[in-house]
Amino acid sequence: xxxxxxTEKEVVELLQSVLSKTMEDSHLAQKIVESIRKEMERKxxxxxxxxxxxxxxxxxxxxxxxxxVTHRFEETFGRDLIDFVVNEKDGTLNVELNVPxxxxxxxxxxxxLPLNEEELPPEVKIKFVPFPVALPGDPELIWVFAKRETMxxxxxxxxxxxxxxxxxxxxxxxxxxxxxxxxxxPEFVQRVPxxxxxxVGLKRHYKDPEPLKVLRKEPKH
Numbered sequence: 267x268x269x270x271x272x273t274e275k276e277v278v279e280l281l282q283s284v285l286s287k288t289m290e291d292s293h294l295a296q297k298i299v300e301s302i303r304k305e306m307e308r309k310x311x312x313x314x315x316x317x318x319x320x321x322x323x324x325x326x327x328x329x330x331x332x333x334x335v336t337h338r339f340e341e342t343f344g345r346d347l348i349d350f351v352v353n354e355k356d357g358t359l360n361v362e363l364n365v366p367x368x369x370x371x372x373x374x375x376x377x378x379l380p381l382n383e384e385e386l387p388p389e390v391k392i393k394f395v396p397f398p399v400a401l402p403g404d405p406e407l408i409w410v411f412a413k414r415e416t417m418x419x420x421x422x423x424x425x426x427x428x429x430x431x432x433x434x435x436x437x438x439x440x441x442x443x444x445x446x447x448x449x450x451x452p453e454f455v456q457r458v459p460x461x462x463x464x465x466v467g468l469k470r471h472y473k474d475p476e477p478l479k480v481l482r483k484e485p486k487h
Contacts, residue, residue, distance in 0.1 A: 278303050307416060308367050315363055318342070319372040323379035324359060327352055335359065335374070347464055364465055394469055397422050400478075401451060407475040409455055414467040425466040430454045433462055 285295035339348045351360040363370040394412035413422035433439045447453045
């Protein structure tokens, strides 16, 4: 980095300062800043994903090799987020990482890197943090979810709401309704596929809610 070059964080902070002074609509200004911040994060993820794929050993396209490579990616990114397509004509393995802001795509060419080579931990690895939710009518029953670390609770709540609506409109959701399912949040949590949630940056830890545990006040000694 050049001596006087701004960091990405400094650029975003500068933009936020300028917009807050020049735009009357504070919500629109914040939306613009958030969009730029997400695009910067996506660019970093794409670069890290390309580098991870470049360092991945692929001596051939045999079943055992593909199994080993698939295992590497699933351990790093999760089974529900990765898709593979073998292109025997070009001698490549096409890899797609399905993240909420749009898939990251790369191709691994056959190379002579040893299969036991240790990779550097990729920056693109998705981290999740707890995201418990409750219904307004029964706040003592908690559904345990997780959200991407980069998502705010508000963004995660919107994503969960949108995922619920989209699920019931999907072929799978419509099939569940025809089988007698109720269009409710508990039924949604029970029936929604894990991949459906992972596409919007969420995970479901348990299908059943947990009762809220209130700790007793410890007596003073």
